[in-house]
Amino acid sequence: LSANSPAPAGPCVGVAVVGTGLAGRMHVNGLRLLPQARLAGAVGTSFAKAEAFSRQLGLPRAYRDLDELLADPAVQVVHVCTPPHTHIELVQRLAAAQKHILVDKPIARNVAEADAMIAACDRAGVLLGGLFQHRYIPQALAVKRAITEGRLGELYLADCYVKWWRDDAYYAASSWRARWRTEGGGALINQAIHSLDLLQWLCGPVLRVSGRVATVAHAIETEDLGVALVELAGGRGGGTRPALGVIEGATAAYPGFPERLEIHGTGGSVVLDEGRRRLEWYLRGQPPRIEEEGSPQGNASDPAAVSPEAHAAAFADFLAAVRSGERPAVDGREARRALEVVEAIYRSAAAGGTPVQLPLAPLAQ
Numbered sequence: 625l626s627a628n629s630p631a632p633a634g635p636c637v638g639v640a641v642v643g644t645g646l647a648g649r650m651h652v653n654g655l656r657l658l659p660q661a662r663l664a665g666a667v668g669t670s671f672a673k674a675e676a677f678s679r680q681l682g683l684p685r686a687y688r689d690l691d692e693l694l695a696d697p698a699v700q701v702v703h704v705c706t707p708p709h710t711h712i713e714l715v716q717r718l719a720a721a722q723k724h725i726l727v728d729k730p731i732a733r734n735v736a737e738a739d740a741m742i743a744a745c746d747r748a749g750v751l752l753g754g755l756f757q758h759r760y761i762p763q764a765l766a767v768k769r770a771i772t773e774g775r776l777g778e779l780y781l782a783d784c785y786v787k788w789w790r791d792d793a794y795y796a797a798s799s800w801r802a803r804w805r806t807e808g809g810g811a812l813i814n815q816a817i818h819s820l821d822l823l824q825w826l827c828g829p830v831l832r833v834s835g836r837v838a839t840v841a842h843a844i845e846t847e848d849l850g851v852a853l854v855e856l857a858g859g860r861g862g863g864t865r866p867a868l869g870v871i872e873g874a875t876a877a878y879p880g881f882p883e884r885l886e887i888h889g890t891g892g893s894v895v896l897d898e899g900r901r902r903l904e905w906y907l908r909g910q911p912p913r914i915e916e917e918g919s920p921q922g923n924a925s926d927p928a929a930v931s932p933e934a935h936a937a938a939f940a941d942f943l944a945a946v947r948s949g950e951r952p953a954v955d956g957r958e959a960r961r962a963l964e965v966v967e968a969i970y971r972s973a974a975a976g977g978t979p980v981q982l983p984l985a986p987l988a989q
């Protein structure tokens with residue numbers, strides 16, 4: 625993808641952004657690469673901030689409030705780039721106003737909220753998408769193909785490691801991060817969820833988890849360290865027994881290491897180093913192969929170090945769905961999957977590591 629790609633057939637889609645922070649900026653930078661997207665404007669909690677954001681990023685306008693955005697006929701799609709506790713109300717209002725909606729991860733604080741959002745969009749007949757841009761990294765797509773084609777054989781071990789570092793200033797600068805009420809969790813729901821989603825997409829669905837969480841390196845309410853033993857159906861579903869694996873998610877691993885997945889099956893092993901954009905193949909009967917493509921990401925220690933290409937690929941898929949009326953690759957139900965795994969880990973951890981079965985039963989009221 626590049627700014628010079630030919631514009632695909634069909635009219636441009638008007639897109640507005642809600643939330644003028646770090647994610648909002650990443651969305652604008654990704655949308656800019658897409659000739660089929662026409663950036664309409666942005667709204668935040670303060671008009672002055674939204675104006676400054678729009679001016680700085682070259683958007684045609686800022687909206688005073690959400691009502692002004694909802695009334696703009698130039699907007700067909702809205703990207704929700706606000707803290708997780710705000711997602712449900714925003715999605716309900718946007719759906720009622722007939723806007724298609726793409727919500728950044730985590731789609732919500734918990735599956736009950738995600739279900740309400742999915743139902744609201746179904747009722748209104750609008751598309752709901754979630755953003756998991758790691759699914760569009762070329763190396764991740766190559767692993768997906770290999771598993772689907774059976775080249776890794778029956779999977780028996782699949783791990784994801786997100787050993788990142790965030791300093792105290794990162795948490796101190798935010799009123800919503802690392803609080804149960806506003807974020808719904810910590811390192812697992814925020815940082816590790818991308819790789820956790822890849823693990824479940826490639827090797828899932830997840831059948832059972834046994835989790836532990838801890839807060840070890842920061843004065844925060846939620847976890848900066850989470851570990852889970854998982855059982856996975858094995859991607860292709862052809863296996864006779866579930867694959868076992870480990871999920872590790874941390875913002876307490878100084879100085880921060882590139883996140884990676886390690887997958888092993890009867891056909892061999894693959895190591896997907898998402899952070900370094902590096903893929904190592906160790907297939908039985910073949911010489912080892914190492915592929916590197918794309919620029920390494922500095923996200924392990926710097927929240928802003930994300931390049932826009934994977935975002936753009938995810939947005940292109942959603943815009944294609946808006947234009948065709950078909951399901952986007954990561955719709956609300958698909959984005960809910962990783963959230964369900966995270967919630968299962970939290971429920972298990974709250975019960976001292978007792979295994980929790982998926983799909984999750986609704987919590988008793």
Ligand SMILES: NC(=O)c1ccc[n+]([C@@H]2O[C@H](COP(=O)([O-])OP(=O)(O)OC[C@H]3O[C@@H](n4cnc5c(N)ncnc54)[C@H](O)[C@@H]3O)[C@@H](O)[C@H]2O)c1
Nearest residue numbers: 643644645646647648668669705706707708710728729730
């Ligand atoms: N996909 C990714 O790689 C990625 C990267 C960063 C953040 N995120 C996600 O994006 C979301 C936002 O994170 P962030 O880092 O941009 O946070 P942030 O604190 O930098 O920015 C959030 C913005 O939302 C605004 N806001 C809050 N409530 C609002 C409301 N009700 N209406 C309009 N605006 C509102 C705030 O004023 C702020 O400008 C989170 O869900 C986060 O997990 C995803």
